[in-house]
Amino acid sequence: MVTIKDVARDAGVSVGTVSNVLNGGRVSEARRKLVEASIEKLGYQVNTLAKGMRMQKTDYVVVILPNLINPYFALLLDALESELSAVGKQVLLCLSGDDAEREVAFMDMAKQNKVDGIIGVTYSKVEEERIENMAFVSIDRHYKSHIPCVAGDNWQGGWLAAENLHKRGSTNLLCFMTMSSVDSEVRKRRVGFTEYCMEHDLSCNSVEMSEKQIVSVYESYGSRKLIHNMLRAYISPSLGEHSIDGIFTSSDHLATIVREELEEMGKRVPEDIQIIGYDGLQFLNQGKPIVSSIAQPVHEIAKQAVKSLTDMIENGKAEDVTNIPVTFHEGPTTKPLETISE
Amino acid sequence: MVTIKDVARDAGVSVGTVSNVLNGGRVSEARRKLVEASIEKLGYQVNTLAKGMRMQKTDYVVVILPNLINPYFALLLDALESELSAVGKQVLLCLSGDDAEREVAFMDMAKQNKVDGIIGVTYSKVEEERIENMAFVSIDRHYKSHIPCVAGDNWQGGWLAAENLHKRGSTNLLCFMTMSSVDSEVRKRRVGFTEYCMEHDLSCNSVEMSEKQIVSVYESYGSRKLIHNMLRAYISPSLGEHSIDGIFTSSDHLATIVREELEEMGKRVPEDIQIIGYDGLQFLNQGKPIVSSIAQPVHEIAKQAVKSLTDMIENGKAEDVTNIPVTFHEGPTTKPLETISE
DNA sequence: CTGAAAGCGCTAACAG
């Protein structure tokens, strides 16, 4: 391996001078040329380990995500990698599998590896001391501590969902969410949803299920049954005009499950009941929407997260940015606007 | 920051002894207890940078993938991360965006960072000197050089596709693939497909399109048009009994495009024409198949890739493993087997 | 401007 010493010897200068040309220090033009020639000739590359050790920092950023099975996280990671590499940082990937212990282990690892910072969608309550001296930016999750949070405008998302269900003909609405203990940010969706309903005199119901019960919904008969029963409770001829005809779910994933359950109950979607999900996932991530949905602005979120991280690194602080605009994406689970006049 | 020196001082032993308890060297039970207590008390963590520098290696593995928009890559990365973290390695993520220059830059970076190795789905022809002394395992791509390749059994995949189209009633088959210059492994799909057709006296056509033209198919009107024309050429009443009634595509992505085009042409899928894609992607990555498909054994591929990488690291070589069994996943673009007797 | 030298924290001889 060719080191800075080799370059120095070959160029006939000291290592200090080589280091200076490498890092933009003051070097006479003549010597700079000499050194650059030797670097080229020898094919020298800095050893980032040695550099990192000396500087007590690296250009790594740890990205913590629950998994990549959920396309929303995959898309987010894709966007984050793009933004980070644009500012010369490398992604050290950590998939927590929704396991708080793994998250903690990753944060310790991050400290050991002298990473520049952490960007993450984490579920565990992050303890202050775990991340002392480390820049940390949270996506979608709001903590009480000084960790800056970046998120789409959840209040607006809830409002938009209610508005679109309403304008497309639904009047008996249901807000159906899964919730973990650190989801204070996500809760705003229900607030926006409910406020729209109140302002427009719409019947509005709301259900929250523990995230733990939902997570394994495709494998678990029990949780599926729970959803089934829940829907039965709100949808029935015996309820008359109070029977639900519009549902807002906390994710596209949940929306598809609800859709399947409704169709098994003999309901037509969207003719009898409309559904709006959350995240804006598309068929193969680039075709048609899977369900009608409030789309997360993945790229803007990634961009802001990296910006906030940079602020944290440089100034030790960054503002919360939780009002990035979301949009309604029309999909197969709502009626088109045109048909309302029929 | 607490270093090994601090621990040594606190425990009243030498740094060598601390290093020994850390790395399983010979230490008397009494001192080991002492040191462990100090480590606990001081909250010591090894500095991986210093360790890496001394050892001239780290526990990082670079994973190079084109993107995470394609769910197949996202799923693969999820599985790779899981396998790698199980053997104590960290994922340094590189998304190449199908850009050969970026791939090369990443490989250089990998060398600089003293990573243990690289696992990647790369498009550029990897030059030997780029990866001197580095363990490299390729997924799905076969190179002429000594780089071991891990892949699903592509020959079997092609065979299975033809067999299932046939058994479900199609007799005029078409193999429709996109192809890049380094896809020698993927080409085996067509071989398997064709061989089944020959053995069973089926009419068999085959088309290859340059990958460059397909990549941006959702954005590009031109490439879409190309597919349209191509399909028109093979499907028309004027062809009589030679008109295609079963299509095998090189990806699920392409399968969905073909399906859309066929439906715009007024053909019914699967009644008139059946389609089988490749990769086995599911709705939201865990529900129903998007299209009928030959499913890649993502977890087995990931497991074998990590095993091959370990072999490379330890023995400097590893065998190609390109016969990991694939399976047919029934989806909405083929007729059920039962209906054949009708 | 330039060179010499002091470590960053750790491991691996080596001598005791």
Next chain:
DNA sequence: CTGTTAGCGCTTTCAG
């Protein structure tokens, strides 16, 4: 077994 010590490759004073 245990302590001492020489670097790994790099940046950064500090003299010159």
